[in-house]
Amino acid sequence: MQAHPLRLCPGDDLRGALEDMVRQRQVSAAFVIQGIGSLSVAQLRFAGNESPAELRDDLEILTLAGTLSADGAHLHMSVADSRGQVFGGHVAHGCVVRTTAEILLAILPEHRFSREYDSGSGFMELVIRSKPLPE
Known part of the structure; x- marks a missing residue:
């Protein structure tokens, strides 16, 4: 396992930036261990809903966790608005960083993650495969 700290800047799309990093670095398996920071816009899909809800406010990221693979991201996040009300759900594209997002990734070079249909x-659920060890 390799720890990889990452900072996103104002205006970055949280999910898009993480997916771009995975593609650019050719990462086949990673976990988002934790993330903190702030957003001006959050796109969260609440449990049981098909579409994300848009939250616009000065939002603090309280938690961020999930998996990253070449097939995309599966991320959950909780945010608090300026009144302290907390919302949480699946992270969709369009979560805009307000001041910073500080994220710790665990890159797993010995594994490959994919998403495959689970009857x-x-x-589409996570499938974990071990990469063959070099001889």
């Missing part, structure tokens, strides 16, 4: 859940 039990009815969703």
